[in-house]
Amino acid sequence: MSQAFFFILFVFLLVESRLPQDIYLDYSVALNAEQDIELDYPVKYFFQLDPLIWITSLISGHQWITGFGWALGIIILTFFFGRIFCGFICPLGTLHHMASYIRPALKKQRMISANQKHASQRFKYFLLILFLMAALLGLNLTGLLDPIAFLFRSLALAVFPGIGTGIKELLDLTAQSDIKILNYISYGGEVLVSPVFGYGYKAFTSAWFIGILFLFILFLNRIRPRFWCRTLCPLGALLGLFSRFSILRLEKEPEKCTNCNLCLQSCQGAASPVPGQEWDASECMFCFNCFNRCPENAIVFKLGWPPDVSKKPDMGRRAVLGGLLAGVSFPFLGRLDGRLHHVSDARLIRPPGSLPEEDFLKLCQRCGLCMKVCPTNAINPALTEAGMAGFWTPNLIMIQGYCEYTCTLCGGVCPTGAIRKLSGREKIETPIRIGSAYIDRGQCLPWSGNGPCIVCEEHCPTSPKAIHLIQGTSLSPAGKKVNVKLPYVDLKSCVGCGICEYKCPVKGKPAIRVIAAGESRSVANQILLEL
Amino acid sequence: MNCHPITRRESIKKLFKITGGLALTGVMTCPFQKTISAWAGSTNKKFIIEGIGQNPEYSVKALVEKVFEAAGGIGKFVSKQDVVVIKPNISWARHPDLAATTNPEVLKAVVELCQEAGAKKVRIADHTIHDARRCFAITGAGMVAKNTGADLVYPRPSLMRNMKLQGHRLDVWPVFLPLVEADKIINLPVAKVHSLSGLTLGMKNWIGAVGGRRSALHQDIHLTIVDLAQFFNPTVTLIDATRIMVANGPSGGSRSDVAVSNRLILSDDPVAADAKAAGLFNLRPQDIGFMQLGEKWGLGTTEFQKLRQTKVII
Numbered sequence: 001m002s003q004a005f006f007f008i009l010f011v012f013l014l015v016e017s018r019l020p021q022d023i024y025l026d027y028s029v030a031l032n033a034e035q036d037i038e039l040d041y042p043v044k045y046f047f048q049l050d051p052l053i054w055i056t057s058l059i060s061g062h063q064w065i066t067g068f069g070w071a072l073g074i075i076i077l078t079f080f081f082g083r084i085f086c087g088f089i090c091p092l093g094t095l096h097h098m099a100s101y102i103r104p105a106l107k108k109q110r111m112i113s114a115n116q117k118h119a120s121q122r123f124k125y126f127l128l129i130l131f132l133m134a135a136l137l138g139l140n141l142t143g144l145l146d147p148i149a150f151l152f153r154s155l156a157l158a159v160f161p162g163i164g165t166g167i168k169e170l171l172d173l174t175a176q177s178d179i180k181i182l183n184y185i186s187y188g189g190e191v192l193v194s195p196v197f198g199y200g201y202k203a204f205t206s207a208w209f210i211g212i213l214f215l216f217i218l219f220l221n222r223i224r225p226r227f228w229c230r231t232l233c234p235l236g237a238l239l240g241l242f243s244r245f246s247i248l249r250l251e252k253e254p255e256k257c258t259n260c261n262l263c264l265q266s267c268q269g270a271a272s273p274v275p276g277q278e279w280d281a282s283e284c285m286f287c288f289n290c291f292n293r294c295p296e297n298a299i300v301f302k303l304g305w306p307p308d309v310s311k312k313p314d315m316g317r318r319a320v321l322g323g324l325l326a327g328v329s330f331p332f333l334g335r336l337d338g339r340l341h342h343v344s345d346a347r348l349i350r351p352p353g354s355l356p357e358e359d360f361l362k363l364c365q366r367c368g369l370c371m372k373v374c375p376t377n378a379i380n381p382a383l384t385e386a387g388m389a390g391f392w393t394p395n396l397i398m399i400q401g402y403c404e405y406t407c408t409l410c411g412g413v414c415p416t417g418a419i420r421k422l423s424g425r426e427k428i429e430t431p432i433r434i435g436s437a438y439i440d441r442g443q444c445l446p447w448s449g450n451g452p453c454i455v456c457e458e459h460c461p462t463s464p465k466a467i468h469l470i471q472g473t474s475l476s477p478a479g480k481k482v483n484v485k486l487p488y489v490d491l492k493s494c495v496g497c498g499i500c501e502y503k504c505p506v507k508g509k510p511a512i513r514v515i516a517a518g519e520s521r522s523v524a525n526q527i528l529l530e531l
Numbered sequence: 532m533n534c535h536p537i538t539r540r541e542s543i544k545k546l547f548k549i550t551g552g553l554a555l556t557g558v559m560t561c562p563f564q565k566t567i568s569a570w571a572g573s574t575n576k577k578f579i580i581e582g583i584g585q586n587p588e589y590s591v592k593a594l595v596e597k598v599f600e601a602a603g604g605i606g607k608f609v610s611k612q613d614v615v616v617i618k619p620n621i622s623w624a625r626h627p628d629l630a631a632t633t634n635p636e637v638l639k640a641v642v643e644l645c646q647e648a649g650a651k652k653v654r655i656a657d658h659t660i661h662d663a664r665r666c667f668a669i670t671g672a673g674m675v676a677k678n679t680g681a682d683l684v685y686p687r688p689s690l691m692r693n694m695k696l697q698g699h700r701l702d703v704w705p706v707f708l709p710l711v712e713a714d715k716i717i718n719l720p721v722a723k724v725h726s727l728s729g730l731t732l733g734m735k736n737w738i739g740a741v742g743g744r745r746s747a748l749h750q751d752i753h754l755t756i757v758d759l760a761q762f763f764n765p766t767v768t769l770i771d772a773t774r775i776m777v778a779n780g781p782s783g784g785s786r787s788d789v790a791v792s793n794r795l796i797l798s799d800d801p802v803a804a805d806a807k808a809a810g811l812f813n814l815r816p817q818d819i820g821f822m823q824l825g826e827k828w829g830l831g832t833t834e835f836q837k838l839r840q841t842k843v844i845i
Contacts, residue, residue: 037668175689186689199663199687375662404624404665405784451750454727458749459660463784469726485727503660505746 003087003094010046010091014156015196017043017372017413036408036424043369046091046148047415051075052131052235053149053365056142057416060135061363065416075242082246083239083269086229087286092147093229097268097287099218100225108265114224115267119316121230121283126319126326128237133327138358139334139389143365147228147235150214153368153392157204157381158211164197203400204371205380206392226268229285240282240313248286248303250279256298263290263299273299282313334361334389343525346515348385349396349496352403352432353411353420356521357390363418366392370410370419376401378498379410394419396434398498398514403434405461405497435496436518436527437466437489444511446484449476456500456512457487466494467512491518491528577800577831578602578839579807584773584793589845591773595640598769598797601841608766609715611649616656616713617641617681618765620721621672622739623782624661630774630789631782633721635671637771637795641719642679653679656709657739658686684709691742698758699828700751705742710763718765718801722772722792722808724780728752729819730812731781732805733768734760734830753820760801760821761830768804770796772811802831803838 017039047053048067051074057063074085086093106114131142143149171193175186204210220227229236252275263273271284275298291301339345340358351370354360371379371394378401381392394410396403406428411421422432437456441447446454457467469485476482489512496514504510517527582598584591599605609615619633627635638655645653655676659666663686667673676683684690691705710716720736727749728735737759738745748755772794779788792811798804802825806816816822816833826833 037665172689176692190687190689194685194687199685375665404661406624406669407665445750452727452752453746453749455746455749457726458781461782461784463779463788465779465782465784503746505744505749 002089003097006089007091007094010151011155013041013043013045014152014160014372017156017369036406038412039373039409043373043413044415045070046152047365047367047369049074049089050146050148050235051078052128052142052146052238053415055238056131056135056140057363057365059132060138060140061359061416061418063363063417074239078239078242079245081248082243082281082284082286083236084248084286085239086233086236086269087288090147090235092151092233093226093285095151095218096221096226096228099221100268106222106225111225111265112261115264115270117270117272117277117280117283117314118224118230121270122314122316122319123231124233124237125240125313125315126323127232128234128241129320129323130327130330131234133324134330135362137328137331138362139331140362140364141330142234143367144392145232145234146365147233149365149367150217152372153366153381154210154214156368156372158207158214160197161202161204161207162211164193165201167193167197168201198377200377202377204377205383205397207381210381226285229268230270230283236285237313243281243284244312246281248301249281250284250290251300251302251304252276252279253298253300256296258296258298260295262293262295266290266293275299280314331389334387337387339387339389344516344522345385345387346517347395348382348390349398349435349498349514349516350519350521351379351394351396351410351419352427352434353408353422354394354434354521355418355420356523360418361386361389361393363416364390364393365416365418367415369413369415370394373409373413374401375407375409376404376502378402396498396514398501399508399510400502402498402502403496405499430520431462431495433495433518433520435498435514435516436491436494437496437498437500437512437514439487439489439512441511443506443509444487445505446474446486447511449474449482449484452484453505454485454487455503455505459499459503461497461499462493462495464490464493466490466492467500487512494518576837576839577798577803578841579796579798579800579803579835580841580843581807582795582797582843582845585844589793591634591636592640592643594793594795594843594845595637595769596644597843597845598795599644601843602767602797605644605648608717609645609648609650612651613645613649613714614652614654614712615645615650615715615717616654616709617645617717617719618710618736618740618763619655619657619672619719619771620736620739621655621657621666621670622660624665624669625783626669627671628774628786628789629783630721630723630776631784632666632670632672633719633771634773635675637769637773638672638719639675639679641717641769642675642681645715645717646679646681650715652682654682654684654709654713656684656686656707658707658742659739686742688742694762696758696762698755698761700754701758706762707740707742710740715766716763718763718768720768720770721775722770722811723776723783724778724812726780728756728821730805730809730814732808733765733770733801734805734821734825737763753824756821757824757828757830760825761828765801767797767799768801770804770808772796772808775811777812798838800831800838802826802833803835806833807835 048070051071054068054071171186171189174182254275257275266289268287269283269285271280273290378396379394380397382395406424408422411419460467468488472486473481498514500512501510580601582594623631625631690708694706723731725731776783777790
């Protein structure tokens with residue numbers, strides 16, 4: 001029951017991470033220049049609930065993220081009641097639960113052996129220690145495998161856009177039809193579908209890979225039930241560490257046991273529910289299946305006081321040492337490409353309000369919230385632009401979208417503060433720059449003599465404009481002199497919003513492009529003498 | 532004057548004959564109306580009305596109403612059960628006082644007038660440049676739609692249809708459907724300067740009515756403006772000159788780019804409306820390419836004396 005509730009809540013908040021549906025009904029936004037468009041719903045909630053995100057943000061970025069009280073509450077809850085987060089709250093857990101047990105792939109004996117406690121379950125401790133160690137040394141890779149971040153990223157960047165594109169293409173087909181009824185169905189359908197799946201076709205770099213990875217992880221449940229939860233989940237590992245003193249525990253009466261192994265067959269956590277073996281509190285997800293299935297009532301969940309110390313979480317020396325070693329090496333491996341100590345890649349354009357790169361990498365959980373909320377679909381997961389250390393961190397791609405001049409939604413949703421919350425006024429007046437535009441005169445239509453244009457200047461939102469038009473002459477390809485208005489970029493005024501690149505008629509490789517140099521957040525990455 | 536008193540029956544018969552005859556002639560001349568007004572010099576003179584709000588406390592709504600009254604009342608343009616679509620300029624996610632978009636008070640007044648005239652449905656449609664939801668919010672158009680019950684159409688690819696524009700430069704182009712599928716169309720631009728075409732007024736407003744590669748239109752901006760203007764046949768053009776952008780157009784961005792001019796220009800001649808508005812910027816229609824081309828291709832005239840001119844001052 002609660003699983004369904006939290007899962008639906010998660011999906012609901014995910015869908016709501018976008019421009020609010022009825023913002024345009026509030027005139028005060030138009031009248032009052034001070035008021036920014038804000039989201040009504042607490043879309044960060046699940047990230048505030050997630051203890052792993054809280055702890056790594058604290059260790060790595062020295063940041064007490066807003067709402068960390070929820071995560072603290074979960075840890076306290078785990079202390080007393082074990083991994084009930086995994087069994088009752090975690091939405092990814094719910095998905096795995098459904099994937100494992102709807103028409104289970106394994107029959108009886110194979111299921112029993114699959115649910116035996118297995119050494120591979122130590123792997124999640126390896127991952128946990130890796131992430132914690134790396135965070136300590138300044139690289140926060142947790143979000144790649146943290147369940148909340150993983151689920152959000154997969155759904156928001158792959159699953160929903162995938163389904164949305166499919167539905168949209170169908171609706172577009174029917175819209176073009178000559179049959180009026182089909183047209184109306186299409187319009188109506190679009191009105192219903194767009195708020196959930198996005199207006200327009202959403203696209204994200206490497207979204208195909210995010211989707212395949214998600215499907216693969218779900219598929220693993222057919223091989224071993226709740227594979228992720230047992231073997232991979234670093235949050236499960238963390239909560240397992242705290243479960244030792246749980247007052248809610250499984251009490252066994254070995255005399256009643258007939259060795260039917262029904263409990264083991266239904267055990268989701270591979271936590272040794274069979275009487276005769278010691279129950280593993282740090283693996284148990286409190287699904288209560290074993291308790292429900294046992295025909296002899298040989299096992300029972302009881303609240304006991306004082307807390308009985310269960311056996312230590314089975315981490316294994318290899319997992320711990322391996323985790324420490326890997327955790328130490330990753331931050332340094334990440335710095336090998338020089339992006340932190342030299343000037344970063346020109347293609348890496350961070351969202352407005354982003355912290356300087358070193359701090360950014362400490363806090364960004366690669367969750368995809370900023371990518372989901374961006375109204376123009378400009379923010380994408382970086383692949384190589386930020387190096388290995390910045391894989392899947394946000395990066396603006398200006399041919400896909402641009403940064404709306406007064407929009408500050410990304411900072412408003414970032415759960416860890418890697419992107420600072422800005423007010424619209426602060427963004428415009430400081431001004432917060434995310435890069436600078438430059439014109440490729442060989443490609444620009446008026447500069448290359450291919451015709452008049454000025455689209456870049458027309459759309460430049462700053463006042464005074466950062467692009468000026470100067471009447472001049474150009475040589476046309478035929479050799480004639482033509483009178484055209486020629487665009488010039490004024491770097492002092494340019495904020496790097498990218499609408500010029502987005503609207504430039506030279507499709508695919510625009511004649512005016514934005515590079516990262518000039519971004520406000522970096523002291524070194526500047527072009528001009530004075531800021 | 533006939534001394535013989537007319538009976539009720541006879542008078543009713545006479546009335547039916549007269550209205551019947553008129554209706555018949557009306558129907559028969561319908562197909563020829565466009566030709567007549569375009570070529571032969573209309574039997575019905577076109578009008579141009581300039582409304583000025585001189586009193587510093589004037590109400591924008593009152594000015595809109597007075598301007599339409601001077602044109603013969605909204606009933607002349609909008610009939611009962613009409614589907615009316617209004618094409619404002621809400622393409623930029625800018626606050627109304629930056630004059631990058633149509634004044635929402637003017638928009639609201641026009642919507643309410645149409646509703647009073649008995650329109651079945653009033654739609655507001657514009658293919659925005661910036662993200663449409665942000666435009667609707669920040670320009671105030673969304674609030675207008677909410678308060679008046681007008682239909683604010685979200686611009687999306689499924690509502691674009693390729694149509695033959697039959698222009699001199701543009702052949703087939705995707706058009707935003709709600710602006711064609713309507714009984715009456717009201718063009719409601721805001722008056723601004725423009726770095727390429729000089730000014731952006733009524734005729735240029737139609738660029739917001741099409742989709743496709745709009746950025747390419749700049750390569751022959753004056754001709755493409757006229758091509759689009761001759762395709763869309765608005766019932767009237769109402770140029771919002773309550774606040775005009777006099778520098779850094781068309782996107783502006785600062786209150787120093789705005790001049791408060793408190794004017795409205797209403798006309799059923801698109802070229803004349805634009806030409807009149809040019810005067811507000813101290814520019815001559817002869818110097819503006821698309822106005823000259825528009826006159827040349829018969830869309831209208833820049834010679835105001837050929838029209839019924841009226842000034843309304845409140």
